[in-house]
Amino acid sequence: MPTVGVKRDLLFKALGRSYTDEEFDELCFEFGLELDEITSEKEIISREQGDTKASGASDVILYKIDVPANRYDLLCLEGLVRGLQVFKNKLEVPRYKRVSPLSGEPQKLIITKETEAVRPHAVAAVLRNITFTQERYDSFIELQEKLHQNICRKRSLVAIGTHDLDTISGPFTYTAKRPGDISFKPLNQTKEYTATQLMSLYKTDSHLRHYLHIIEDKPLYPVIYDSNGVVLSMPPIINGDHSKISLKTKNVFIECTATDQTKAKTVLDMMVTMFSEYCAQPFTYELAYRKEKLSGKFINQKVGINESTEKIAHLLTRMCLLSQATGAGDEIEVEIPPTRSDIIHACDIMEDAAIAYGFNNITRTTPRTYTVANQFPLNKLTELLRQDLAAAGFTEALNFALCSQEDIAEKLGKKISEMRAVHISNPKTAEFQVARTTLLPGLLKTIAANRKMPLPLKLFEISDVVLKDETKDVGARNSRRFCAVYYNKSPGFEVIHGLLDRTMQLLEVKPARGEGYHIQTADDSTFFPGRCADIFVRGKNVGRLGVLHPDVINRFELTMPCSALEMDIEPFL
């Protein structure tokens, strides 16, 4: 969820009144925002870098507001204020229009086919006759940054460039060239560099180095020129210094280059609609308004309210969706402005009606859905067994499903290649290399972490392990296991064996070869030679028990003898 920082006093000035912190928090809640923190630049610097660095920083109060991830129109002060003012009926829904330049000739951005392999899409617009102040300018830069971090996915999907139109001349060309053939003076540098040089220059730049990978290994780099061959930008990395905007800029040329055309348009719409209010003719910009028709009944039924068509149209208008009853039955025509790229279905419109109505004003009702509850049989068996295993004197442990390769292989005296383990491709640490194929390592680690506890330690766990299985659509399946360990001064094989007998008694399996259960000697490198047996139930091997091998005990940093049992419980369903 993106967070927007706005100066409180500036916000209240724009809203035309002041609020107590509680009142503003309440307004946010109703509108679906969250007043996350009340702070100041000074406080932030002092917290992050210490008090000394903070001295002299501004102590103007900042509101940090959490904005829903799909509401790009609320990522700056201008958009927030506009949304809230319309919501509170204090402002009419703005109408965004395009104006033609005095010359009558619109600017052109020509896209060449060389861009196809690297960054195929570009859109552009001009904000005419804008007046910047320091605050507006800061907000303009901040919005670009917020968009870059969110919808633009760190510039990989879309990158924004803004330019002082009066320093350049159209038509503009968006093309792609070999890095060695691109040369210009980048923003805030004093001399020209080739694109190749720039890439190594920015390797150490704390901000820009994160974007280099987007084009780094491409044969051609994207670049935008004006009609005189001046470089506007080399997206998505850096703009040229020549066309940089300042407080004095009157006409802003905005270009968005992208790998996703839909998102490029959304981003351009955001930049222009948000700042068009500072143009001599406010809110003038060309724009794709879309109209949707839906019925009042649809809204009433989905939300669970009973409002007139007119009232619903009014609710929607308060959410910047200019709406009116068409007069044909309960039909409502809704106009989706370019600022609301999040509205893609009638259900999005319905939600806005519900928000404007107030979620907490909706009557809470009980659906009459009649159903009979059923437990998942495997979970039912697990629940019942757990109770009785605890009653048998064993304590339940709960271990992670993810672990290291070492845990399930080397430490148990096995080879990882022999385990049917699923492997994780992007673990941040060794603890998350594989999904466990056995519950035993988790229980042994639990004992190791609790060696100070009085002996004996008797633990069990019933949980899932994960095994590769070609017959499943994803190539793997869970297997529900029961594992128990006994840790004491003597191995206590008879204790674990007794627990197996008790478990079989609970599961109504009698001790007998053939139709019952029996154990028979087995070889397993995890166990002490001659002290390991396979468990057979109705002729099928379901698990193993035995005294652990001293090497295994050592590898888990334990010092006492230990016996263990692990078996599948799914055959007992």
Next chain:
Amino acid sequence: MADTGVLETLLQRVEKVDDGVDSLAVATSLGVDHQVIVGAVKSLQALGDVISAELRSSKHWELTEEGTEIAEQGSHESRVFSCIPQEGLAQSELMKLPFGKIGFSKAMSSKWIRVDKAHEGGPRIFRTVESIDDQVREKLLLVQKGHSTQLEEKEKNELKKRKLLSEVTVKSYWITKGNSFSTTITKQETELTPEMIASGNWKEKKFKPYNFEAMGVAPDCGHLHPLMKVRTQFRQIFLEMGFTEMPTNNFIESSFWNFDSLFQPQQHPARDQHDTFFLSDPAHAHEFPQDYLERVKKVHSEGGYGSQGYKYDWKIEEAQKNILRTHTTAVSARMLYKLAQQKFTPVKYFSIDRVFRNETLDATHLAEFHQIEGVVADYGLTLGDLMGVLHQFFTKLGITKLRFKPAYNPYTEPSMEVFSYHEGLKKWVEVGNSGVFRPEMLLPMGLPEDVSVIAWGLSLERPTMIKYGINNIRELVGHKVNLQMVYDSPICRNPPTHF
């Protein structure tokens, strides 16, 4: 038990008086150590209400070892005085005596003696007065005879400073008759035995009272894990509300079911390496319902079912990528798809199981946690119904004050965060997330258009940590668990009233 003789003697003493006796006085008069009497008092108390004994403490003055010596032989200075003959004594001779040094300086300051330093054969000491009055000795004798009250405080403190007197605290019992006073002692039995029951002679016996202040012997038992105890309660609540449990025993999921089927676009940040665990082996899922997959592809890339779609190039390669599921909603999607393949009947589903996130870990976040999820599918469900169901669910947890905040989630619209009023913190705290599944998710599955599906979710760990007062999640989940905490944790009658 103390010697029966002493016990009976003590009881006889107590019988003779009306108001009681002091244990110290009894010890003195019997000529035994005080501790013997104290032991007798304790033994008699253990017999029941034979006597009552009140602990008293008193302070009194006692002579130190040095003080006792002085009381017998006189003060150092007086002994110096008396050993000096008429013709005087050489100072070197005097200093050889054990009391010489201290006695000399005291006698000098009392002007009882003088030193002739110029005397032939070294300094010599002579008496200066005829007789002396050894007051120190007299004072000490007074104290020794128990008349210390005749001395002034100042005098006593001075003697204390000279380490001749010390003040001691003495604890003694004031012993009076108890309700069942008797001068004879019956031997008490400790436990009822089978023989006593058989013979019936328990009727004549007296039994030693139990100490009800002591703890009992801890039973030898196993224990259930606290998180699982809370899980059982949540499971019970869903079952009471008529919800059927979903089969969530599949940790490995394809991106298709985990994201694409939920209308979560392929460039969504949740699908990043930073947030999700991807598999290298088996890296891909290989089997999908083909028709459904085509419908999902279409609704993402072109829209349909009344939706604009996301208008991007949807790739099967992304959908095939295997992951550790990031939510149990992947299972809900499979269940709803399955439901859509039959003639529709309303359902209520729930699950509580593990989910995995490749996130940064801290005291409250692990890479895996348990998600609690509830889903209801029926014709014409409203947002009001969702809030009503949530109200019933949370009421069963003891939470009745709820309110809802608009939120965003890629697969629900509307989406609501659920807040409950925390009486302790005096503020609203988030307790879960909820919403109505988007038509772009449900219609491609083949569910009827007028069916709505409402759902909500919360984590199991958070309420458990609050219920059992655990601050670090590692003490609760995983091998670093504190087994003592597991042994000691109470039953979970209700999940916590406040999260």
